[in-house]
Amino acid sequence: MKAIVLMKQTPDTAQLSASMDGLKLMAEGGPRIVNPWDEYAIETGITLAEDHGGEAVILTMGKPEATEAIKTGLAMGCKGATLLTDDAFENSDSLATARILTAAINQMGDYDIILAGKSAIDGDTAQTAVQVAALLGVPYLGYVAKIEAVDFDAKTITVVRAIDGGRETVTSPLPAVVSVLKEIGEPRYPSFMGIRKAAKAKIPEMGLADLGLSADEVGAAGSQAQWLQVTLPPAQESTLEVIEGEPEEAAKILVQKLLAEKVI
Amino acid sequence: MAKIWTLVEHRNGAIDSISWETLAMARQLADKSGGSVTAVILGDGVGDFAQTAFHYGADDAIVVDDPSLKDYRLETYSATLTALAQEHQPDVFLLGASDKGREIAPAVAAKLGVGLASDVLSLDMDGDKLVATRPVLVGNLVATITFGDAKPQMASLRRRVFPALEPDTARNGNVTQANVAGITPVTEVVGFEAAEGEVSLNDASIIVSGGRGVGGPEGFPTVKALADVLGGALGASRAAVDAGWIPYKHQVGQTGKTVQPDLYIACGISGAIQHLAGMKTSKVIVAINKDPEAPIFKYAKYGIVGDLFKYVPALTEAFKAELGK
Numbered sequence: 001m002k003a004i005v006l007m008k009q010t011p012d013t014a015q016l017s018a019s020m021d022g023l024k025l026m027a028e029g030g031p032r033i034v035n036p037w038d039e040y041a042i043e044t045g046i047t048l049a050e051d052h053g054g055e056a057v058i059l060t061m062g063k064p065e066a067t068e069a070i071k072t073g074l075a076m077g078c079k080g081a082t083l084l085t086d087d088a089f090e091n092s093d094s095l096a097t098a099r100i101l102t103a104a105i106n107q108m109g110d111y112d113i114i115l116a117g118k119s120a121i122d123g124d125t126a127q128t129a130v131q132v133a134a135l136l137g138v139p140y141l142g143y144v145a146k147i148e149a150v151d152f153d154a155k156t157i158t159v160v161r162a163i164d165g166g167r168e169t170v171t172s173p174l175p176a177v178v179s180v181l182k183e184i185g186e187p188r189y190p191s192f193m194g195i196r197k198a199a200k201a202k203i204p205e206m207g208l209a210d211l212g213l214s215a216d217e218v219g220a221a222g223s224q225a226q227w228l229q230v231t232l233p234p235a236q237e238s239t240l241e242v243i244e245g246e247p248e249e250a251a252k253i254l255v256q257k258l259l260a261e262k263v264i
Numbered sequence: 265m266a267k268i269w270t271l272v273e274h275r276n277g278a279i280d281s282i283s284w285e286t287l288a289m290a291r292q293l294a295d296k297s298g299g300s301v302t303a304v305i306l307g308d309g310v311g312d313f314a315q316t317a318f319h320y321g322a323d324d325a326i327v328v329d330d331p332s333l334k335d336y337r338l339e340t341y342s343a344t345l346t347a348l349a350q351e352h353q354p355d356v357f358l359l360g361a362s363d364k365g366r367e368i369a370p371a372v373a374a375k376l377g378v379g380l381a382s383d384v385l386s387l388d389m390d391g392d393k394l395v396a397t398r399p400v401l402v403g404n405l406v407a408t409i410t411f412g413d414a415k416p417q418m419a420s421l422r423r424r425v426f427p428a429l430e431p432d433t434a435r436n437g438n439v440t441q442a443n444v445a446g447i448t449p450v451t452e453v454v455g456f457e458a459a460e461g462e463v464s465l466n467d468a469s470i471i472v473s474g475g476r477g478v479g480g481p482e483g484f485p486t487v488k489a490l491a492d493v494l495g496g497a498l499g500a501s502r503a504a505v506d507a508g509w510i511p512y513k514h515q516v517g518q519t520g521k522t523v524q525p526d527l528y529i530a531c532g533i534s535g536a537i538q539h540l541a542g543m544k545t546s547k548v549i550v551a552i553n554k555d556p557e558a559p560i561f562k563y564a565k566y567g568i569v570g571d572l573f574k575y576v577p578a579l580t581e582a583f584k585a586e587l588g589k
């Protein structure tokens with residue numbers, strides 16, 4: 001069994017505070033982590049490898065500093081990784097990113113499953129994994145809360161999707177792109193041995209030429225959606241009205257206020 | 265003359281209201297640019313939906329009515345929409361940012377090689393270019409997105425942000441019947457377990473949430489009673505979820521659901537930045553907390569400083585009396 005885990009390095013939003021706003025956090029040199037949602041994909045890949053034999057490997061498109069996040073994934077138990085990095089990749093939209101990831105996947109030989117997170121907490125598009133599936137021409141299973149059954153010999157998988165209105169059980173042929181939710185299982189911590197091994201790991205890198213892509217397919221040139229600007233959200237006006245009084249009295253006042261707001 | 269498309273979403277014979285929210289925005293863009301709005305309807309036995317779409321602002325409709333579209337499958341829906349877009353060449357294609365829309369839109373955009381902005385909060389046209397704003401960094405930043413020359417320019421619109429138009433039953437339009445893309449879906453739905461008797465956080469116009477201040481699992485019924493009397497959904501902070509007091513599906517915030525109800529009542533929630541990320545754009549926020557310094561009060565319109573176990577039941581009773589329940 002071979003699982004490819006799509007993992008992105010993202011800003012560490014736990015560091016947000018009064019003195020560290022979103023813009024500072026996003027700026028170059030800010031604190032970085034494994035995209036929290038991708039930890040669940042890593043966990044799923046490692047668990048599948050443990051249960052069925054084989055391995056989970058990481059695929060990341062990002063800047064050279066993304067090796068830090070990759071090493072976290074290796075320390076957790078992934079067996080290999082590739083970093084797709086090139087100045088030409090900067091400012092790729094989700095489709096250009098998917099093109100880069102797909103080009104790499106097509107060079108990786110046989111694989112059984114591609115795992116992804118729910119979204120990357122920086123761009124928050126939740127588009128990339130769907131687009132990888134579309135470009136590869138393989139099924140996409142999103143919002144996966146549980147892998148009910150998987151048979152890598154018969155090349156089939158049954159998953160539970162947690163969607164608007166309920167839980168849907170779906171079967172699909174493999175390979176497929178599977179985007180997992182938190183419910184799939186808590187990610188493990190890196191082991192001490194794992195951290196030591198990962199620290200020494202040499203992460204292979206691939207760029208534009210290695211992937212056989214041209215410069216106008218990637219980066220800003222290859223992106224049809226572009227970020228014109230990024231700003232802090234408009235400051236919330238603090239118009240707090242404190243409702244005073246004993247419970248019964250305060251409740252009556254609040255009810256009238258809310259009825260007047262027409263929100264009920 | 266911009267040709268603007270919207271997708272009409274439905275489940276079990278009922279149209280998802282997000283379709284009309286999206287259609288209202290399409291109408292606004294079309295009126296501004298002198299364009300037209302086409303409602304695209306896929307399904308089995310959905311012919312009647314076109315008329316309703318006209319009432320809500322569409323000029324015409326493309327209907328693909330086929331038994332193979334009875335159950336939603338990403339493969340069939342995205343292949344059919346891709347083929348339709350290739351044939352008719354719309355300039356703009358808007359969908360709702362529902363669970364379905366958020367997977368259909370990227371799949372279609374990838375096949376067409378066009379740009380997509382997901383989960384947008386505002387939309388406008390600058391000449392023939394769509395300009396969208398959307399939250400990034402889990403709501404801590406807002407990005408303005410613009411598009412290249414490839415058409416259609418695509419966007420999915422966040423639920424409950426764009427008000428639907430009042431239906432005008434005098435409106436009418438032309439219906440074009442189209443064919444399903446001849447592909448056989450490889451995935452198969454083998455079961456569905458409906459979330460019964462529970463208002464989902466995604467759709468709720470009222471949410472009542474409890475945090476660590478609720479004190480334990482035995483405290484949540486107090487919060488839920490208020491949600492129930494208001495017909496709202498029950499939410500929670502991560503602290504309450506991590507403590508095992510309430511299941512994860514109720515979690516609001518950066519690592520839970522992002523919600524935008526008309527009314528959000530936070531009970532015993534301090535208002536950590538990661539919780540705020542999921543709810544601070546709610547129209548009216550009410551906070552009940554015994555600590556007057558709790559950050560949640562900075563975002564609340566109405567606040568009660570006090571013990572939630574005294575004030576929440578009082579509120580429940582007051583609403584019961586007022587709403588005649």
Ligand SMILES: Cc1cc2nc3c(=O)[nH]c(=O)nc-3n(C[C@H](O)[C@H](O)[C@H](O)COP(=O)(O)OP(=O)(O)OC[C@H]3O[C@@H](n4cnc5c(N)ncnc54)[C@H](O)[C@@H]3O)c2cc1C
Pocket residue numbers: 013014474475476477478500501502503504515516517518519520521531532533534535536537538539542552553554555558570571572573
């Ligand atoms: C990466 C990351 C992601 C996170 N994601 C989320 C997320 O998605 N959602 C989320 O909610 N949090 C998230 N958190 C956690 C967040 O930082 C806070 O720890 C959490 O929101 C605190 O929950 P709380 O407000 O219920 O608890 P507390 O901060 O402990 O606040 C409890 C409040 O209850 C009040 N109180 C106590 N007793 C009573 C009473 N009887 N009556 C009235 N008030 C009372 C107290 O005054 C206090 O203000 C995340 C954190 C990190 C680092």
Ligand SMILES: Nc1ncnc2c1ncn2[C@@H]1O[C@H](COP(=O)(O)O)[C@@H](O)[C@H]1O
Pocket residue numbers: 006007008035037038041059060061062094097101115116117118119120121123124125126127128129
């Ligand atoms: N640069 C990237 N490298 C590897 N995987 C990525 C990258 N960007 C996105 N992904 C994957 O796609 C998922 C959705 O990301 P996004 O579309 O950016 O919200 C993430 O959870 C990752 O699994």
